[in-house]
Amino acid sequence: MEVYKNQKKQFYVENYSIAHLFSFHVEMEVHEYGRDEWIIQEGMRPHYLFYVLEGKAKIYVTHQNGKVSLINFINENEYIGEMELLNDVYYTKGIQATTKTICFAIPYHRYRNQLLDDNKFLRELTKFLSLKATFMAAKYSQSLAFPLENRLADFILQTADEGLYKEKHVTVCDYLGVSYRHLLHVLTQFCEKQFLQKEGRNYRIIQPQSLHELAGALRNG
């Protein structure tokens, strides 16, 4: 982890300003986390509210039976640590940078009360949280109502880059909550059905409409 100083810091403060999210001046730090580095350790309360400027991260939770769930991805322009800002009692999930990640870090001890009094900030945060809650509810009900086939089709379409799917299997297992073996099994089926075609370690989408059909089943009414 690196805390930017001087010109480096200045660059982000000037070019990525999020002053419009607050109605008062907030003096923030700029942190950089390397790929795979932990921004917040599971079970440990963070000291900052983060706002992601560049990069992406993953939210992990470890269960007692040893299984690990990748609860969600965090992208640019999203908050990290907002749960701890709001709730005194909260089991902190682990947040790991997927790529190099640069974020603003707002120290709780200094700004907590001011933030909670700031209408502008709260309004944005409320929207963010409502979307988060909705998203989790959707994922939850989908995970129970549909087999991997549908959820994987959706995930492939969402993460593919120019028609090429190249996610790490292990990450996907944690995210979709299935075993490595089963994921490979369904991927093989997709290839047999000619929805995908292997290209080295990646998979090329050759029948997007079939995947769209499978993924479409997840959508409501």
Add this chain to the structure above:
Amino acid sequence: MEVYKNQKKQFYVENYSIAHLFSFHVEMEVHEYGRDEWIIQEGMRPHYLFYVLEGKAKIYVTHQNGKVSLINFINENEYIGEMELLNDVYYTKGIQATTKTICFAIPYHRYRNQLLDDNKFLRELTKFLSLKATFMAAKYSQSLAFPLENRLADFILQTADEGLYKEKHVTVCDYLGVSYRHLLHVLTQFCEKQFLQKEGRNYRIIQPQSLHELAGALRNG
């Protein structure tokens, strides 16, 4: 649905005041919904923000494949319709009263802007939403990481009334996302293992500690 008037209305306005949740005066209606009545219809935008005073309700969503998910229960002192207040685009879930339910109903058209400008209100709402998001995330990851056995044990302990479990099977299936057949199967296992004992259509808990062990596996850390 009945809209209370005069003394009936007065009674709730005076005895269940939620004035402390706002920093301005809100003129609200008092609605009563009968058991099994729909407070909000799936797919239809509501016109009110509700606050439950008495009774409880269920949030349902219907999937394209016909499966129905009971996303969550709503209890006294919780909001209904807050998602629609915050987000212009939102797929509205169905809300059904489980028992007779009485709630305050705050008309959007009149108060929407004022509510979103009210710091007191937003702060509470933010907390409510953060808990909701956290809860859904927990349920989601648990549903993927644990078999029904553990989740059902937890559910039984949470809903049992004086050691007697008497939920409707169909409701539980929708909530835990499993088939009727499988739910019965696991319940039978619990009886065979002497965790539960059937009493008519209900089940008496006779080995709470065994259930607590199963349920405890869901907890973090």
Add this chain to the structure above:
DNA sequence: TAATGAATATGAGATATCTCATATTTTCGA
């Protein structure tokens, strides 16, 4: 009170998904 629909119940076979064992390939630090 009869009739109808909801809720409970149970069996049997199918399928989705898991666990474990093991092999190969790739990546990356010492």
Add this chain to the structure above:
DNA sequence: TCGAAAATATGAGATATCTCATATTCATTA
């Protein structure tokens, strides 16, 4: 550059869960 760790790959058997078929009991209402 070598070796360890990570990622990919595949087989085989086990188990969790689903679907469908069919009864029985209970509650509600015409």
